C-alpha cells in the first residue's frame with residue numbers, strides 16, 4: 001500500500017500526487033515510469049515519474065483525469081492509499097553531452113519534463129523546454145521548469161498563454177532562425193511526436209520520442225505495448241519508452257492506442273454513475289478489465 005502524502009492541482013486540471021514508495025524513490029531515474037493499480041479490481045495504468053524524494057521516501061505523479069482510472073485516482077485524498085505501484089520501469093533517458101537540447105512536451109507529456117530537463121542539464125547540455133498545451137488550464141510546473149532549464153517557452157493552442165499555436169511551431173521557428181539544435185526530446189500525443197519527427201528529419205536533428213502505447217504488465221510478457229521501430233518489433237515497456245523518433249511506425253502506434261476505446265468509454269461512464277450515487281467503491285469484479293483481453297493482442 002502506498003499512502004498519499006500530498007495532493008495538489010497544477011494549473012486547473014492536472015493532478016499531482018506525492019505517495020510513499022521508499023524503495024522506488026531511491027532507484028527512479030529520469031524518463032522512467034511505474035505501473036499502478038488503485039485497488040484489487042482496478043486496471044493497471046502506466047505513469048511517468050514526475051519526481052522523487054529519496055529522503056522523504058516518496059515519488060510524484062502528475063496526470064490528467066481523462067478516463068475511469070485517472071478520474072478514480074484524482075478522487076483520492078491525502079491519507080488514502082494506492083494498492084500497488086510497480087517500478088521503476090523502462091530504460092532511463094539516455095544521457096550524454098549533445099550541446100543544445102530542446103525538450104518539446106505536449107499536454108501531460110510535460111509530467112516527465114522536470115527530471116529529464118534536470119538530468120540533461122547535469123550532463124552538460126543547454127536545455128530549452130517548450131511546453132505546449134491546449135489552453136493555460138493544462139499548463140504545469142512553469143516555475144519549476146523555468147528554474148531547471150536554460151529557457152522555457154510556452155505555447156497554447158487557443159492563445160490563452162504564451163505563443164498562440166503549437167509548441168512545434170516554436171521549435172520550427174528556432175530551426176528556421178538558424179539556432180543550433182543538437183537533439184530534440186519529445187513527449188506528448190502521438191500525432192504531435194509524429195509531426196515533430198517529420199519536421200526534424202530533413203534537418204538531420206537527432207530526435208528521441210517517449211512513446212505511450214497501451215501497457216499492462218510492463219515486463220515484456222503481455223505484448224500490449226508492442227511498437228514497430230526501424231521495421232523491428234519492440235516493447236515500449238522494456239525496450240523503451242524512448243526510441244529514435246525517425247524510426248517509429250507512428251501510424252501503427254496510433255491505431256493500437258485506440259484498441260479499447262469503446263470499453264474505455266463504457267467503463268468511464270459506469271464509474272461516473274457509481275460516483276454520482278455516492279458509492280466510493282468499485283464493482284467487485286471489473287467487467288472492463290483489459291487484462292482479460294490481452295490474449296487478443
Ligand SMILES: Cc1cc2nc3c(=O)[nH]c(=O)nc-3n(C[C@H](O)[C@H](O)[C@H](O)COP(=O)(O)OP(=O)(O)OC[C@H]3O[C@@H](n4cnc5c(N)ncnc54)[C@H](O)[C@@H]3O)c2cc1C
Pocket residue numbers: 033044045046047048049062063064065066067068069070071108109111112211212213214215216241257258261264265268
Ligand atoms: C510510459 C507511459 C507513461 C505515461 N505517463 C503519464 C503521465 O505521467 N501522466 C498522464 O496523465 N498520463 C500518462 N500516461 C498515459 C496514461 O497511462 C493514460 O492516460 C491512462 O492509462 C488513462 O487511463 P484511464 O482509465 O483514465 O482512461 P481510459 O479512458 O481508459 O483511456 C484513455 C486513453 O489513455 C490511453 N490508455 C488507456 N489505458 C492505458 C494503459 N493501460 N496504458 C497506456 N495508455 C493507456 C489510451 O490511449 C486511451 O485511449 C502514460 C502512458 C505511458 C505508456
Ligand code: FES
Pocket residue numbers: 214215216217218219220221222223224225226235236237238
Ligand atoms: S506492457 Fe509491455 S509487454 Fe506488456
